[in-house]
Amino acid sequence: MTIAMPDDFHVHLRDGVMLEGIVSHTAASFARAIVMPNLKPPIATTEEARLYRDRILAVAPGFTPLMTLYLTDRTVPDEVNRAKDSGFIHGIKLYPSGATTNSESGVHDLEKLYPVLARMEQMDLPLLVHGEVTDTSVDVFDREKVFLDRHLKQLPRTFPGLRIVFEHITTREAASFVMQSPKNVAATITPHHLLLNRNSMFRGGIRPHNYCLPVLKREEDRVALLDAATSGNQKFFAGTDSAPHERSTKENSCGCAGIYNAHAAVELYAEAFEEVGKLDRLESFLSHHGADFYKLPRNKSTIRLAKKTQTVPDYYDFGGQKVVPMRAGETISWSIERDS
Numbered sequence: 001m002t003i004a005m006p007d008d009f010h011v012h013l014r015d016g017v018m019l020e021g022i023v024s025h026t027a028a029s030f031a032r033a034i035v036m037p038n039l040k041p042p043i044a045t046t047e048e049a050r051l052y053r054d055r056i057l058a059v060a061p062g063f064t065p066l067m068t069l070y071l072t073d074r075t076v077p078d079e080v081n082r083a084k085d086s087g088f089i090h091g092i093k094l095y096p097s098g099a100t101t102n103s104e105s106g107v108h109d110l111e112k113l114y115p116v117l118a119r120m121e122q123m124d125l126p127l128l129v130h131g132e133v134t135d136t137s138v139d140v141f142d143r144e145k146v147f148l149d150r151h152l153k154q155l156p157r158t159f160p161g162l163r164i165v166f167e168h169i170t171t172r173e174a175a176s177f178v179m180q181s182p183k184n185v186a187a188t189i190t191p192h193h194l195l196l197n198r199n200s201m202f203r204g205g206i207r208p209h210n211y212c213l214p215v216l217k218r219e220e221d222r223v224a225l226l227d228a229a230t231s232g233n234q235k236f237f238a239g240t241d242s243a244p245h246e247r248s249t250k251e252n253s254c255g256c257a258g259i260y261n262a263h264a265a266v267e268l269y270a271e272a273f274e275e276v277g278k279l280d281r282l283e284s285f286l287s288h289h290g291a292d293f294y295k296l297p298r299n300k301s302t303i304r305l306a307k308k309t310q311t312v313p314d315y316y317d318f319g320g321q322k323v324v325p326m327r328a329g330e331t332i333s334w335s336i337e338r339d340s
């Protein structure tokens with residue numbers, strides 16, 4: 001199967017010694033990627049994004065990182081203009097403070113940032129949302145649904161012109177909210193949320209490498225996400241949320257959230273689409289819908305996918321840091337054919 005080169009509209013590339021190995025995986029299958037800003041410290045200004053982008057380009061010439069800024073309580077409206085004017089920043093990411101990995105600098109009270117969102121609406125810079133409440137009285141499996149009711153539903157009404165990406169959706173409710181919203185509200189879906197349900201975290205014992213946030217949900221949610229992704233609806237597109245963590249920080253009494261899938265994300269999406277007999281919709285999900293939503297040209301280059309089994313290594317070594325990938329030690333039924 002030959003398809004236009006995909007883009008990844010949500011990825012964590014990290015920094016430092018890990019960066020080169022991680023970007024090389026993403027760049028092998030994706031022409032461009034929306035790069036998450038949750039470094040420590042976060043990428044909160046246009047200048048920080050420019051330097052991070054340079055570090056990425058230094059190890060991956062030819063790949064196009066689409067940079068984002070991290071919305072903090074201190075973000076000012078004029079930063080939106082600087083970001084938009086840079087030409088290389090394509091969105092601003094909202095992390096509710098404490099919701100996930102490196103979200104400590106995130107937002108405490110979204111309403112206080114409405115002037116920033118108004119400027120984003122005016123400048124046509126998308127808002128990318130990690131949609132989970134952090135209220136510890138809310139069950140961890142309900143945090144996305146509650147965020148949707150408490151916060152997200154208001155946003156398109158308050159800012160009707162703002163483009164909003166509901167990132168890595170995990171529930172039936174989120175998928176149907178996006179379907180019913182105006183066309184400037186879209187969502188990314190990860191390969192792991194299409195292929196796994198929450199049982200996979202407990203198969204024969206605790207499986208830390210299947211722990212991510214938002215946490216995997218029920219089978220009925222997985223089926224609803226698969227329906228949405230394969231529906232042909234332009235509001236849904238690929239965002240892998242590939243999130244590498246060094247092995248010892250996952251295999252730990254307080255293991256980090258994040259699933260690493262950049263080594264084979266396209267192949268994993270192919271498996272998911274094949275499961276429901278919708279391979280004919282794979283290209284638009286991977287290569288068209290996201291580019292159109294972000295107002296980017298579609299890629300002209302192509303990649304070739306073959307129904308050929310590959311075995312995933314137990315780990316990858318990125319500059320001395322071991323990362324256990326999705327399906328480690330197991331097989332994936334698709335491969336990318338590379339000209340060598």
Ligand code: DOR
Pocket residue numbers: 012038100101102130211212213214243244257258259
């Ligand atoms: O599982 C996750 N890992 N979810 C996120 O939102 C962040 C990410 C990370 O940076 O590790």
Ligand code: ZN
Pocket residue numbers: 010011012036241243
């Ligand atoms: Zn993420």
